Amino acid sequence: MNTRFAVATHILTFLETQAGRPASSELIASSVNTNASLIRRLLSQLAKAGLTSSQMGTGGGARLARPATTITLLDVYRTVNDAGDVLAIHRQPNPRCPIGRHITAVLQSRTDAAERALRTELARTSIADLAADIARSA
Template sequence: MNTSSRFAFAVHVLALLSLQGGVPLSSEMIAGSVNTNPALIRRLLTMLAQAGLTTSQLGAGGGALLARAPEQITLLEVYHAVEDTQLLALHREDPNPACMVGRHIQSVLRGVIDEAQQAMEASLGTRTLADATADVVRAEKQRERRRRAQA
């Protein structure tokens, strides 16, 4: 069973860009933070740009930038920009219709899965990139306080 990390990578990239104060970042610099390949970051940035979340600055010193303020980007927009499947999925192959469970499980799960997807999307719709970035900054401040307390 596969899971996608595109959403997590995309929020990471956007949070990094939001903390740069308008300074463009290259895919190589972003990849260093995400700890992945720059080609993967470029594909992700293309998806984010198509959704109107990032833009690029060409030339020397160029790179990726946020297209809008972090407060104006919901995590739901990020999710829709990079994910092409639902969070949960039904069987890839039809279950056995000769089995009572096989005959009915798809219809039973369809409602449960749709409800879970709607709840997740509702939650992501209430959170912005600014919220995620503020949480990163807050976590770093707590880390620094603990480090100083241990020294």
């Protein structure tokens, strides 16, 4: 499993605490404890998904593009995960075997339901919730 979901969530939560001031990738990287290039790559994805916006040049950086109450963990998940890769399906069962011929479709419908449950739960938490939790911890 990669760490993009966790890092992207960290980024967004960090931006929320910046109260609208743009944050540079260097600054964010120092909070996440990784390098700025990786942060910029994730920010690029987040911006394409409409969750953040960035400005180049002196004094530039990234900001949330929407109120943190409207950005959920499901939005983050959708941004950084290819569709349905939590419970991958194996490639090519033997089509001459009755099990092999049907197992993929049958199993897929069940794993789809499971992933749907995961997503529903993720949708219940917003970046604002996380920021509030952190404020309470601090």
